[in-house]
Amino acid sequence: MSTSQDPGRGAQLRLSSVGRDFGANTVLRGVDLQVPAGQFVAIIGRSGCGKSTLLRLLAHLDQPTRGRISLGAGEAAGGTRLMFQEPRLLPWARVIGNVEVGVSDANLPASRRERALGLLVEVGLAGREDDWPGVLSGGQRQRVALARALASRPQLLLLDEPLGALDALTRIEMQRLIERLWLDQGFTAVLVTHDVSEALTLADRVVLIDRGEIALDVRVDLPRPRRRDNPELGALEEQILDYLLDGANKDQAPAAA
Ligand SMILES: Nc1ncnc2c1ncn2[C@@H]1O[C@H](COP(=O)(O)OP(=O)(O)OP(=O)(O)O)[C@@H](O)[C@H]1O
Ligand SMILES: [Mg+2]
Incomplete structure:
Protein backbone atom coordinates (compact mmCIF):
# COMPACT_ATOMS: atom_id res chain seq x y z
CA MET A 1 0.00 0.00 0.00
CA SER A 2 1.21 3.46 -0.85
CA THR A 3 1.88 5.89 1.94
CA SER A 4 1.93 8.88 -0.34
CA GLN A 5 -0.93 11.14 0.49
CA ASP A 6 -2.16 14.52 -0.61
CA PRO A 7 -1.78 16.59 2.54
CA GLY A 8 -3.35 19.62 0.86
CA ARG A 9 -6.88 18.24 1.25
CA GLY A 10 -6.95 17.83 4.98
CA ALA A 11 -7.98 20.31 7.64
CA GLN A 12 -5.43 21.61 10.07
CA LEU A 13 -6.62 21.63 13.67
CA ARG A 14 -5.48 23.89 16.44
CA LEU A 15 -6.89 23.59 19.94
CA SER A 16 -5.64 26.03 22.56
CA SER A 17 -6.52 25.44 26.22
CA VAL A 18 -9.91 24.02 25.26
CA GLY A 19 -12.19 23.33 28.21
CA ARG A 20 -15.78 22.14 28.53
CA ASP A 21 -17.83 22.16 31.71
CA PHE A 22 -21.30 20.71 32.14
CA GLY A 23 -22.53 22.59 35.19
CA ALA A 24 -20.07 21.82 37.98
CA ASN A 25 -18.61 18.90 36.02
CA THR A 26 -15.39 19.91 34.30
CA ALA A 77 -16.42 23.21 0.78
CA GLY A 78 -16.43 19.62 2.02
CA GLY A 79 -16.08 20.67 5.66
CA THR A 80 -16.34 18.25 8.52
CA ARG A 81 -18.22 14.95 8.67
CA LEU A 82 -18.94 12.82 11.68
CA MET A 83 -19.47 9.07 11.79
CA PHE A 84 -20.89 7.26 14.82
CA GLN A 85 -21.09 3.76 16.21
CA GLU A 86 -24.58 3.41 14.76
CA PRO A 87 -24.86 4.04 11.02
CA ARG A 88 -27.90 6.34 11.43
CA LEU A 89 -29.19 5.63 7.92
CA LEU A 90 -32.54 6.89 6.69
CA PRO A 91 -34.75 3.76 6.72
CA TRP A 92 -37.12 5.13 4.10
CA ALA A 93 -34.36 5.80 1.57
CA ARG A 94 -32.54 3.18 -0.46
CA VAL A 95 -28.78 2.76 -0.14
CA ILE A 96 -28.10 5.14 -3.03
CA GLY A 97 -30.38 7.78 -1.50
CA ASN A 98 -28.58 7.50 1.80
CA VAL A 99 -25.26 8.23 0.12
CA GLU A 100 -26.66 11.00 -2.09
CA VAL A 101 -27.77 13.02 0.93
CA GLY A 102 -24.11 13.35 1.82
CA VAL A 103 -23.26 15.10 -1.44
CA SER A 104 -23.42 18.65 -0.21
CA ASP A 105 -22.40 20.68 -3.25
CA ALA A 106 -25.01 21.94 -5.66
CA ASN A 107 -24.49 19.14 -8.18
CA LEU A 108 -27.06 18.06 -10.75
CA PRO A 109 -29.01 14.97 -9.63
CA ALA A 110 -27.30 12.87 -12.32
CA SER A 111 -23.80 13.72 -11.13
CA ARG A 112 -24.87 13.30 -7.52
CA ARG A 113 -25.99 9.80 -8.35
CA GLU A 114 -22.80 9.12 -10.23
CA ARG A 115 -20.70 10.24 -7.31
CA ALA A 116 -22.76 8.18 -4.87
CA LEU A 117 -22.42 5.09 -7.09
CA GLY A 118 -18.65 5.62 -7.26
CA LEU A 119 -18.47 5.76 -3.49
CA LEU A 120 -20.48 2.56 -3.15
CA VAL A 121 -17.90 0.87 -5.36
CA GLU A 122 -15.14 2.33 -3.16
CA VAL A 123 -16.67 0.87 -0.01
CA GLY A 124 -17.29 -2.53 -1.60
CA LEU A 125 -21.04 -2.22 -2.11
CA ALA A 126 -21.26 -2.16 -5.91
CA GLY A 127 -24.67 -3.39 -7.03
CA ARG A 128 -26.37 -2.76 -3.67
CA GLU A 129 -27.57 0.75 -4.51
CA ASP A 130 -31.26 -0.17 -4.72
CA ASP A 131 -31.37 -2.16 -1.49
CA TRP A 132 -33.09 -0.86 1.62
CA PRO A 133 -30.85 -0.30 4.66
CA GLY A 134 -32.93 -2.88 6.55
CA VAL A 135 -31.64 -5.78 4.46
CA LEU A 136 -27.95 -4.94 4.99
CA SER A 137 -25.66 -6.41 7.64
CA GLY A 138 -24.24 -4.17 10.36
CA GLY A 139 -20.90 -3.95 8.55
CA GLN A 140 -22.58 -3.10 5.26
CA ARG A 141 -24.61 -0.37 6.93
CA GLN A 142 -21.42 1.14 8.31
CA ARG A 143 -19.96 1.05 4.80
CA VAL A 144 -22.96 3.05 3.58
CA ALA A 145 -22.46 5.50 6.46
CA LEU A 146 -18.79 5.83 5.48
CA ALA A 147 -19.70 6.44 1.82
CA ARG A 148 -22.21 9.10 2.92
CA ALA A 149 -19.61 10.76 5.17
CA LEU A 150 -17.10 10.90 2.32
CA ALA A 151 -19.61 12.05 -0.31
CA SER A 152 -18.93 15.71 0.40
CA ARG A 153 -15.14 15.20 0.12
CA PRO A 154 -14.62 16.34 3.72
N1 LIG B 1 -24.80 17.32 27.19
C1 LIG B 1 -24.27 16.93 28.35
N2 LIG B 1 -24.76 17.37 29.51
C2 LIG B 1 -24.20 17.01 30.69
N3 LIG B 1 -23.15 16.20 30.80
C3 LIG B 1 -22.61 15.73 29.67
C4 LIG B 1 -23.13 16.07 28.38
N4 LIG B 1 -22.38 15.46 27.44
C5 LIG B 1 -21.44 14.76 28.10
N5 LIG B 1 -21.57 14.94 29.44
C6 LIG B 1 -20.70 14.34 30.46
O1 LIG B 1 -19.36 14.50 30.06
C7 LIG B 1 -18.59 13.38 30.44
C8 LIG B 1 -17.86 12.85 29.23
O2 LIG B 1 -18.78 12.32 28.30
P1 LIG B 1 -18.33 11.78 26.89
O3 LIG B 1 -19.56 11.29 26.21
O4 LIG B 1 -17.54 12.81 26.20
O5 LIG B 1 -17.37 10.58 27.32
P2 LIG B 1 -16.61 9.52 26.41
O6 LIG B 1 -15.17 9.63 26.71
O7 LIG B 1 -17.03 9.68 25.00
O8 LIG B 1 -17.16 8.14 27.00
P3 LIG B 1 -17.46 6.76 26.27
O9 LIG B 1 -16.13 6.13 26.03
O10 LIG B 1 -18.25 6.00 27.28
O11 LIG B 1 -18.21 7.03 25.02
C9 LIG B 1 -19.55 12.39 31.07
O12 LIG B 1 -19.44 12.51 32.47
C10 LIG B 1 -20.90 12.86 30.59
O13 LIG B 1 -21.90 12.57 31.51
MG1 LIG C 1 -18.13 8.50 23.66
Whole structure:
Protein backbone atom coordinates (compact mmCIF):
# COMPACT_ATOMS: atom_id res chain seq x y z
CA MET A 1 0.00 0.00 0.00
CA SER A 2 1.21 3.46 -0.85
CA THR A 3 1.88 5.89 1.94
CA SER A 4 1.93 8.88 -0.34
CA GLN A 5 -0.93 11.14 0.49
CA ASP A 6 -2.16 14.52 -0.61
CA PRO A 7 -1.78 16.59 2.54
CA GLY A 8 -3.35 19.62 0.86
CA ARG A 9 -6.88 18.24 1.25
CA GLY A 10 -6.95 17.83 4.98
CA ALA A 11 -7.98 20.31 7.64
CA GLN A 12 -5.43 21.61 10.07
CA LEU A 13 -6.62 21.63 13.67
CA ARG A 14 -5.48 23.89 16.44
CA LEU A 15 -6.89 23.59 19.94
CA SER A 16 -5.64 26.03 22.56
CA SER A 17 -6.52 25.44 26.22
CA VAL A 18 -9.91 24.02 25.26
CA GLY A 19 -12.19 23.33 28.21
CA ARG A 20 -15.78 22.14 28.53
CA ASP A 21 -17.83 22.16 31.71
CA PHE A 22 -21.30 20.71 32.14
CA GLY A 23 -22.53 22.59 35.19
CA ALA A 24 -20.07 21.82 37.98
CA ASN A 25 -18.61 18.90 36.02
CA THR A 26 -15.39 19.91 34.30
CA VAL A 27 -15.02 17.30 31.58
CA LEU A 28 -12.25 18.90 29.54
CA ARG A 29 -9.84 21.00 31.56
CA GLY A 30 -7.38 22.39 29.07
CA VAL A 31 -6.71 20.55 25.84
CA ASP A 32 -3.86 21.77 23.65
CA LEU A 33 -3.53 19.96 20.36
CA GLN A 34 -2.17 20.77 16.95
CA VAL A 35 -2.96 18.42 14.11
CA PRO A 36 -1.30 18.98 10.75
CA ALA A 37 -3.32 18.59 7.54
CA GLY A 38 -3.90 14.97 6.61
CA GLN A 39 -2.80 13.44 9.89
CA PHE A 40 -4.63 10.41 11.33
CA VAL A 41 -5.12 10.90 15.07
CA ALA A 42 -6.66 8.36 17.43
CA ILE A 43 -8.18 9.50 20.71
CA ILE A 44 -8.37 6.99 23.51
CA GLY A 45 -9.20 7.14 27.20
CA ARG A 46 -11.46 5.65 29.81
CA SER A 47 -15.21 5.71 29.36
CA GLY A 48 -16.56 9.12 30.30
CA CYS A 49 -13.22 10.93 29.97
CA GLY A 50 -14.61 13.31 27.35
CA LYS A 51 -13.72 11.78 23.98
CA SER A 52 -17.14 12.28 22.40
CA THR A 53 -17.34 15.72 23.97
CA LEU A 54 -14.09 16.63 22.25
CA LEU A 55 -15.33 15.31 18.91
CA ARG A 56 -18.56 17.29 19.23
CA LEU A 57 -16.50 20.42 19.81
CA LEU A 58 -14.42 19.68 16.70
CA ALA A 59 -17.64 19.21 14.72
CA HIS A 60 -18.98 22.56 16.01
CA LEU A 61 -21.96 20.70 17.46
CA ASP A 62 -21.00 22.15 20.83
CA GLN A 63 -19.01 25.16 22.01
CA PRO A 64 -16.06 25.11 24.41
CA THR A 65 -16.49 26.75 27.79
CA ARG A 66 -12.92 28.01 27.52
CA GLY A 67 -10.19 28.17 24.93
CA ARG A 68 -10.15 28.24 21.14
CA ILE A 69 -10.55 25.76 18.31
CA SER A 70 -9.56 26.62 14.77
CA LEU A 71 -9.89 24.36 11.78
CA GLY A 72 -7.63 25.67 9.02
CA ALA A 73 -8.85 24.47 5.62
CA GLY A 74 -11.67 22.45 7.15
CA GLU A 75 -14.15 25.28 6.89
CA ALA A 76 -14.04 25.06 3.09
CA ALA A 77 -16.42 23.21 0.78
CA GLY A 78 -16.43 19.62 2.02
CA GLY A 79 -16.08 20.67 5.66
CA THR A 80 -16.34 18.25 8.52
CA ARG A 81 -18.22 14.95 8.67
CA LEU A 82 -18.94 12.82 11.68
CA MET A 83 -19.47 9.07 11.79
CA PHE A 84 -20.89 7.26 14.82
CA GLN A 85 -21.09 3.76 16.21
CA GLU A 86 -24.58 3.41 14.76
CA PRO A 87 -24.86 4.04 11.02
CA ARG A 88 -27.90 6.34 11.43
CA LEU A 89 -29.19 5.63 7.92
CA LEU A 90 -32.54 6.89 6.69
CA PRO A 91 -34.75 3.76 6.72
CA TRP A 92 -37.12 5.13 4.10
CA ALA A 93 -34.36 5.80 1.57
CA ARG A 94 -32.54 3.18 -0.46
CA VAL A 95 -28.78 2.76 -0.14
CA ILE A 96 -28.10 5.14 -3.03
CA GLY A 97 -30.38 7.78 -1.50
CA ASN A 98 -28.58 7.50 1.80
CA VAL A 99 -25.26 8.23 0.12
CA GLU A 100 -26.66 11.00 -2.09
CA VAL A 101 -27.77 13.02 0.93
CA GLY A 102 -24.11 13.35 1.82
CA VAL A 103 -23.26 15.10 -1.44
CA SER A 104 -23.42 18.65 -0.21
CA ASP A 105 -22.40 20.68 -3.25
CA ALA A 106 -25.01 21.94 -5.66
CA ASN A 107 -24.49 19.14 -8.18
CA LEU A 108 -27.06 18.06 -10.75
CA PRO A 109 -29.01 14.97 -9.63
CA ALA A 110 -27.30 12.87 -12.32
CA SER A 111 -23.80 13.72 -11.13
CA ARG A 112 -24.87 13.30 -7.52
CA ARG A 113 -25.99 9.80 -8.35
CA GLU A 114 -22.80 9.12 -10.23
CA ARG A 115 -20.70 10.24 -7.31
CA ALA A 116 -22.76 8.18 -4.87
CA LEU A 117 -22.42 5.09 -7.09
CA GLY A 118 -18.65 5.62 -7.26
CA LEU A 119 -18.47 5.76 -3.49
CA LEU A 120 -20.48 2.56 -3.15
CA VAL A 121 -17.90 0.87 -5.36
CA GLU A 122 -15.14 2.33 -3.16
CA VAL A 123 -16.67 0.87 -0.01
CA GLY A 124 -17.29 -2.53 -1.60
CA LEU A 125 -21.04 -2.22 -2.11
CA ALA A 126 -21.26 -2.16 -5.91
CA GLY A 127 -24.67 -3.39 -7.03
CA ARG A 128 -26.37 -2.76 -3.67
CA GLU A 129 -27.57 0.75 -4.51
CA ASP A 130 -31.26 -0.17 -4.72
CA ASP A 131 -31.37 -2.16 -1.49
CA TRP A 132 -33.09 -0.86 1.62
CA PRO A 133 -30.85 -0.30 4.66
CA GLY A 134 -32.93 -2.88 6.55
CA VAL A 135 -31.64 -5.78 4.46
CA LEU A 136 -27.95 -4.94 4.99
CA SER A 137 -25.66 -6.41 7.64
CA GLY A 138 -24.24 -4.17 10.36
CA GLY A 139 -20.90 -3.95 8.55
CA GLN A 140 -22.58 -3.10 5.26
CA ARG A 141 -24.61 -0.37 6.93
CA GLN A 142 -21.42 1.14 8.31
CA ARG A 143 -19.96 1.05 4.80
CA VAL A 144 -22.96 3.05 3.58
CA ALA A 145 -22.46 5.50 6.46
CA LEU A 146 -18.79 5.83 5.48
CA ALA A 147 -19.70 6.44 1.82
CA ARG A 148 -22.21 9.10 2.92
CA ALA A 149 -19.61 10.76 5.17
CA LEU A 150 -17.10 10.90 2.32
CA ALA A 151 -19.61 12.05 -0.31
CA SER A 152 -18.93 15.71 0.40
CA ARG A 153 -15.14 15.20 0.12
CA PRO A 154 -14.62 16.34 3.72
CA GLN A 155 -11.36 17.84 4.90
CA LEU A 156 -11.98 16.49 8.36
CA LEU A 157 -13.52 13.12 9.16
CA LEU A 158 -14.47 12.56 12.79
CA LEU A 159 -15.11 8.95 13.78
CA ASP A 160 -16.72 8.18 17.14
CA GLU A 161 -16.27 4.45 17.77
CA PRO A 162 -17.49 3.70 14.24
CA LEU A 163 -16.48 0.04 14.42
CA GLY A 164 -17.46 -0.61 18.03
CA ALA A 165 -20.52 -2.71 17.22
CA LEU A 166 -18.92 -4.89 14.55
CA ASP A 167 -17.56 -8.41 14.84
CA ALA A 168 -13.77 -8.84 14.87
CA LEU A 169 -13.33 -9.80 11.22
CA THR A 170 -15.65 -7.11 9.85
CA ARG A 171 -13.85 -4.67 12.08
CA ILE A 172 -10.47 -5.49 10.55
CA GLU A 173 -11.93 -5.19 7.04
CA MET A 174 -13.40 -1.80 7.91
CA GLN A 175 -10.11 -0.62 9.40
CA ARG A 176 -8.38 -1.47 6.14
CA LEU A 177 -11.08 0.30 4.17
CA ILE A 178 -10.84 3.44 6.29
CA GLU A 179 -7.04 3.43 5.97
CA ARG A 180 -7.20 3.02 2.18
CA LEU A 181 -9.75 5.82 1.75
CA TRP A 182 -7.76 8.09 4.06
CA LEU A 183 -4.58 7.43 2.04
CA ASP A 184 -6.42 8.04 -1.24
CA GLN A 185 -8.32 11.16 -0.21
CA GLY A 186 -5.98 12.91 2.18
CA PHE A 187 -8.54 14.12 4.72
CA THR A 188 -7.56 14.66 8.33
CA ALA A 189 -8.99 11.88 10.49
CA VAL A 190 -9.79 11.89 14.20
CA LEU A 191 -10.84 8.46 15.42
CA VAL A 192 -12.22 7.85 18.90
CA THR A 193 -11.81 4.22 19.88
CA HIS A 194 -11.72 2.02 22.97
CA ASP A 195 -9.48 -0.38 21.14
CA VAL A 196 -5.80 0.49 21.67
CA SER A 197 -4.73 -1.99 19.02
CA GLU A 198 -7.09 -0.38 16.50
CA ALA A 199 -5.69 3.04 17.39
CA LEU A 200 -2.13 1.84 16.84
CA THR A 201 -3.00 0.04 13.60
CA LEU A 202 -4.54 3.10 12.01
CA ALA A 203 -3.18 6.28 13.53
CA ASP A 204 -0.07 8.39 13.00
CA ARG A 205 -0.52 9.47 16.55
CA VAL A 206 -2.41 8.24 19.59
CA VAL A 207 -3.67 10.81 22.07
CA LEU A 208 -4.83 9.66 25.49
CA ILE A 209 -7.21 11.85 27.48
CA ASP A 210 -7.15 11.55 31.24
CA ARG A 211 -8.68 13.88 33.82
CA GLY A 212 -9.67 16.39 31.19
CA GLU A 213 -6.25 16.74 29.64
CA ILE A 214 -3.98 15.09 27.13
CA ALA A 215 -1.97 12.72 29.27
CA LEU A 216 -0.08 10.97 26.47
CA ASP A 217 0.64 11.90 22.88
CA VAL A 218 2.34 8.96 21.21
CA ARG A 219 3.72 9.09 17.70
CA VAL A 220 3.27 5.84 15.74
CA ASP A 221 5.97 6.01 13.12
CA LEU A 222 5.57 2.58 11.55
CA PRO A 223 5.04 1.66 7.89
CA ARG A 224 1.57 0.83 6.59
CA PRO A 225 -0.28 -1.42 6.35
CA ARG A 226 0.64 -2.42 9.89
CA ARG A 227 0.54 -5.99 10.93
CA ARG A 228 -1.02 -6.79 14.26
CA ASP A 229 1.88 -9.07 15.12
CA ASN A 230 4.42 -6.26 14.67
CA PRO A 231 6.47 -6.36 17.91
CA GLU A 232 6.87 -2.58 17.97
CA LEU A 233 3.09 -2.18 17.91
CA GLY A 234 2.81 -4.76 20.67
CA ALA A 235 5.29 -2.87 22.85
CA LEU A 236 3.46 0.44 22.34
CA GLU A 237 0.14 -1.23 23.09
CA GLU A 238 1.48 -2.67 26.31
CA GLN A 239 2.79 0.71 27.46
CA ILE A 240 -0.51 2.45 26.74
CA LEU A 241 -2.56 -0.29 28.40
CA ASP A 242 -0.29 -0.12 31.44
CA TYR A 243 -1.02 3.57 31.65
CA LEU A 244 -4.76 3.06 31.29
CA LEU A 245 -4.90 0.24 33.81
CA ASP A 246 -2.50 1.70 36.34
CA GLY A 247 -2.47 5.49 36.38
CA ALA A 248 0.02 5.42 39.26
CA ASN A 249 2.80 4.40 36.87
CA LYS A 250 2.52 7.54 34.81
CA ASP A 251 6.20 8.28 35.13
CA GLN A 252 7.01 5.15 33.15
CA ALA A 253 4.56 5.94 30.37
CA PRO A 254 5.81 6.35 26.81
CA ALA A 255 7.38 9.68 25.98
CA ALA A 256 5.17 12.40 24.61
CA ALA A 257 5.47 13.00 20.88
N1 LIG B 1 -24.80 17.32 27.19
C1 LIG B 1 -24.27 16.93 28.35
N2 LIG B 1 -24.76 17.37 29.51
C2 LIG B 1 -24.20 17.01 30.69
N3 LIG B 1 -23.15 16.20 30.80
C3 LIG B 1 -22.61 15.73 29.67
C4 LIG B 1 -23.13 16.07 28.38
N4 LIG B 1 -22.38 15.46 27.44
C5 LIG B 1 -21.44 14.76 28.10
N5 LIG B 1 -21.57 14.94 29.44
C6 LIG B 1 -20.70 14.34 30.46
O1 LIG B 1 -19.36 14.50 30.06
C7 LIG B 1 -18.59 13.38 30.44
C8 LIG B 1 -17.86 12.85 29.23
O2 LIG B 1 -18.78 12.32 28.30
P1 LIG B 1 -18.33 11.78 26.89
O3 LIG B 1 -19.56 11.29 26.21
O4 LIG B 1 -17.54 12.81 26.20
O5 LIG B 1 -17.37 10.58 27.32
P2 LIG B 1 -16.61 9.52 26.41
O6 LIG B 1 -15.17 9.63 26.71
O7 LIG B 1 -17.03 9.68 25.00
O8 LIG B 1 -17.16 8.14 27.00
P3 LIG B 1 -17.46 6.76 26.27
O9 LIG B 1 -16.13 6.13 26.03
O10 LIG B 1 -18.25 6.00 27.28
O11 LIG B 1 -18.21 7.03 25.02
C9 LIG B 1 -19.55 12.39 31.07
O12 LIG B 1 -19.44 12.51 32.47
C10 LIG B 1 -20.90 12.86 30.59
O13 LIG B 1 -21.90 12.57 31.51
MG1 LIG C 1 -18.13 8.50 23.66
